[in-house]
Amino acid sequence: MTEIYPLAVPKGRKLKCEVCDAPAERMCAACTVTYYCGIAHQRADWVSIHEKICQLLIPLRTTMPFYNSEEERRHGREQLLQRQKHLIELCYKVAQKYLFEGKHEESVPAALHSLRFRTNVYGLNSVQLVPAYLLLSEASIGLGHVVQAEEYLSQAQWTVLKSTDCNNEIQSLMHRNLGLLYTAKEEYEEARYHLANDIYFASCVYGSEDIRTSGGYFLMGNVFIHQNKMDIADSLYTKVTEIWHTYLDQHVQNQLSARKQPADILAKELENDTGLDEAQEAEAVHILETILEIRENTGKEKPASILFILKTVAILHYLMMNISKAHELAVKAYLLSKELPNKEDVTEALRDLLGLIASKDPVTLKAAKFFAGQGQ
Amino acid sequence: MTTLPPVQLEYSKLALLTRKRSTCSPAGLTKAQLMKIKDETDKYLELKWKGLTKDEAAGYRNSYKKNICIDMLQHGHHKSFCELFFLFNKWHNLREIGGIRSIYWLQTPLELLPDKLDQLFFFLTKAEDAELAANYEDMYSYIYALASYFNNPDDKWLRNYFYERCFNIAQLIKADGGKKEAESYSLMGLLFEENGQLEAAVENYETFHEMTEGRMWTNADGQTFNFLACENLRRIYALLAEKMLSNKNYKKAIRILLKARERAKEGGDMKMEGEAAYDLGLAYHKAGEFELAKSALNVFSDISIALDDAIGLSRAYEAIAKVLVSQENMLEALAFLEKVVEIAKNTSQKGRMVEACTMLGDIYNGKGFYTKACEFFKQAFDTTTECMNASLVDETKVHYGIAKAHQMMGAVNSYIESADHDSLNHLLTWKENRSSIVPDPIPGY
Numbered sequence: 001m002t003e004i005y006p007l008a009v010p011k012g013r014k015l016k017c018e019v020c021d022a023p024a025e026r027m028c029a030a031c032t033v034t035y036y037c038g039i040a041h042q043r044a045d046w047v048s049i050h051e052k053i054c055q056l057l058i059p060l061r062t063t064m065p066f067y068n069s070e071e072e073r074r075h076g077r078e079q080l081l082q083r084q085k086h087l088i089e090l091c092y093k094v095a096q097k098y099l100f101e102g103k104h105e106e107s108v109p110a111a112l113h114s115l116r117f118r119t120n121v122y123g124l125n126s127v128q129l130v131p132a133y134l135l136l137s138e139a140s141i142g143l144g145h146v147v148q149a150e151e152y153l154s155q156a157q158w159t160v161l162k163s164t165d166c167n168n169e170i171q172s173l174m175h176r177n178l179g180l181l182y183t184a185k186e187e188y189e190e191a192r193y194h195l196a197n198d199i200y201f202a203s204c205v206y207g208s209e210d211i212r213t214s215g216g217y218f219l220m221g222n223v224f225i226h227q228n229k230m231d232i233a234d235s236l237y238t239k240v241t242e243i244w245h246t247y248l249d250q251h252v253q254n255q256l257s258a259r260k261q262p263a264d265i266l267a268k269e270l271e272n273d274t275g276l277d278e279a280q281e282a283e284a285v286h287i288l289e290t291i292l293e294i295r296e297n298t299g300k301e302k303p304a305s306i307l308f309i310l311k312t313v314a315i316l317h318y319l320m321m322n323i324s325k326a327h328e329l330a331v332k333a334y335l336l337s338k339e340l341p342n343k344e345d346v347t348e349a350l351r352d353l354l355g356l357i358a359s360k361d362p363v364t365l366k367a368a369k370f371f372a373g374q375g376q
Numbered sequence: 377m378t379t380l381p382p383v384q385l386e387y388s389k390l391a392l393l394t395r396k397r398s399t400c401s402p403a404g405l406t407k408a409q410l411m412k413i414k415d416e417t418d419k420y421l422e423l424k425w426k427g428l429t430k431d432e433a434a435g436y437r438n439s440y441k442k443n444i445c446i447d448m449l450q451h452g453h454h455k456s457f458c459e460l461f462f463l464f465n466k467w468h469n470l471r472e473i474g475g476i477r478s479i480y481w482l483q484t485p486l487e488l489l490p491d492k493l494d495q496l497f498f499f500l501t502k503a504e505d506a507e508l509a510a511n512y513e514d515m516y517s518y519i520y521a522l523a524s525y526f527n528n529p530d531d532k533w534l535r536n537y538f539y540e541r542c543f544n545i546a547q548l549i550k551a552d553g554g555k556k557e558a559e560s561y562s563l564m565g566l567l568f569e570e571n572g573q574l575e576a577a578v579e580n581y582e583t584f585h586e587m588t589e590g591r592m593w594t595n596a597d598g599q600t601f602n603f604l605a606c607e608n609l610r611r612i613y614a615l616l617a618e619k620m621l622s623n624k625n626y627k628k629a630i631r632i633l634l635k636a637r638e639r640a641k642e643g644g645d646m647k648m649e650g651e652a653a654y655d656l657g658l659a660y661h662k663a664g665e666f667e668l669a670k671s672a673l674n675v676f677s678d679i680s681i682a683l684d685d686a687i688g689l690s691r692a693y694e695a696i697a698k699v700l701v702s703q704e705n706m707l708e709a710l711a712f713l714e715k716v717v718e719i720a721k722n723t724s725q726k727g728r729m730v731e732a733c734t735m736l737g738d739i740y741n742g743k744g745f746y747t748k749a750c751e752f753f754k755q756a757f758d759t760t761t762e763c764m765n766a767s768l769v770d771e772t773k774v775h776y777g778i779a780k781a782h783q784m785m786g787a788v789n790s791y792i793e794s795a796d797h798d799s800l801n802h803l804l805t806w807k808e809n810r811s812s813i814v815p816d817p818i819p820g821y
Binding site: 200 | 442445447451454457465509
């Protein structure tokens, strides 16, 4: 049943592959509304997104049932629109998740679906298409298809230029991707121009000290490293670390102050929470660990900045409940802080952090007691 | 405050583009005019216009603010960018907090003023470069230059912000032996003083003074820092003392004014010393220590004589006279006051003249020399009518009237007491035409 013969299809009805738009030769047996040019594309689509949306596609691709009254017809149309919007979001989320996990290939079909549904709902000229273009370009950069990525980004840029009401959030995202593209193409001046735009737009939306702006600073730092301007890159990385440290430390301080209150037996134990969604967490881990690596490789003569990033990463892992990793990093930072002069307050903060980590994990409890003993 | 010489600004590339745009845009031309200059325009385009590059196009599309920001970021000046961004937001916040009466509603927002943005761009990026190179002295001078640029009533909030930045940067400068740090303390003192937090201002100025003691640092005007510190301290102490005096806290006020005098002596400027002595004298007077007050005021009058400062001298004499009045030593007081009147007349200080005349009139009035009192009150009244101060005119009018009444009372009384035909006639004529004064039957009153 899954085989179809193009010549047997009624005239005027072209069946096209879901992934590449070539004439279709196969059909999904489960939904019978999706066609493919070959087994490879069917498999790719299935792994990426089709498994999740197979049954949802049926109402969209079959003709609408006949309704008797105008009211029912309107209701039916509204429902259809709702379903399409739901699918757009679903596909977008799935593609994004794959991207953060580094599975670029898998994300492409999902992103394509998102783009297709968006075109259906909003039309070809809408700004709503831009996020999908951006996903596709990011996946393409990840796969090393720079030309394709550029094509998608040009589309995105053109759409943004044409529309008058494009919000800053989308602009920021677009420029960030353009920055990535030009970094990949090693055109650093251009990359810096776009990243500057990204930071500007992100600052307009979130403020210049927000974690969502920090991504732009980080990428900018990377470009400066490529151009061998170490001092500027260093200052940018410090900025990123400061932003994240301020954000994460506030959670830790909340927990600490909660612990200082008299113990209430009935009180629930505090949940660790970064307040970030999955994508942001992945971004945080990526950014901070990269900085840590760079610092450890280059900045031997600046132990203070190593200490700072170590502490920040330790807090991040603690909040994400990677207890053993957090413990390891915190101990490292603690030992480093004892060697340095004028860092008593940092040592103090790290001791508190170690205490917190230990309270979540019985294995490290002993070590924590040791550190607490030293503090007195 | 000193203003620095104007700086040759380097405009950023994007900034230059946007500037050019405003000069050559054909906005406001009618279609016919455009047709007329079409050939010219075409020629110009052919010669000069080789198509726009991407960032040139962006430069034209974007606002000046955005261009400046992007230029900063593109060259890695992220701290300058954050600061600029913070300032934009701060201005809007100030406006919101200030409510509907806030002066900020009348101002143009910072982001629409290209000249100010250029200054900010230039100095902030320079300062950041200096900071990266750990060259804090240059950084300080760049920020200080910005603060001086914004030293006008409209941009006071910017100036204050940059003064605070200066203060923080100065803490990092160690190489110059604390000159910048000392200067930054004086800036903070000024901020607190303007804000009305006198105690905090005193603290800062005292630190400034401590740091400059025995040093030969000078500012751009050639005044030594130590002198400035003494002058500022004296002024602040005087303000503080004034506040205490109004709370009737005389002892404390005098103690502070003694400190002020010390500083003034240390500063080595006669005028300053005189002012300190004058303030001290007034405080002693209020506290009831008349002898001390007199001696302090004498110091001031001596200094004024030495400096040939007529106005100061008149102030000194007036204050001395007031002390003497409080001591009920009227004769001397009269002598001093007459001197004051004379000096005031010569230097045409109307306010002082009126005051001295009124006091003189009062004294004579109290002693019963009504004619004399009348004379001085008239002088006061004439002077006030010249300077058109309605409330003062009214006041002197009343004084003058009272003295006049006193003057006439004796004569009227004697007429009534004698109760003969002539006196009655006199009284009747006076009643008929009030303007004329009753001839005085008993001279000597």
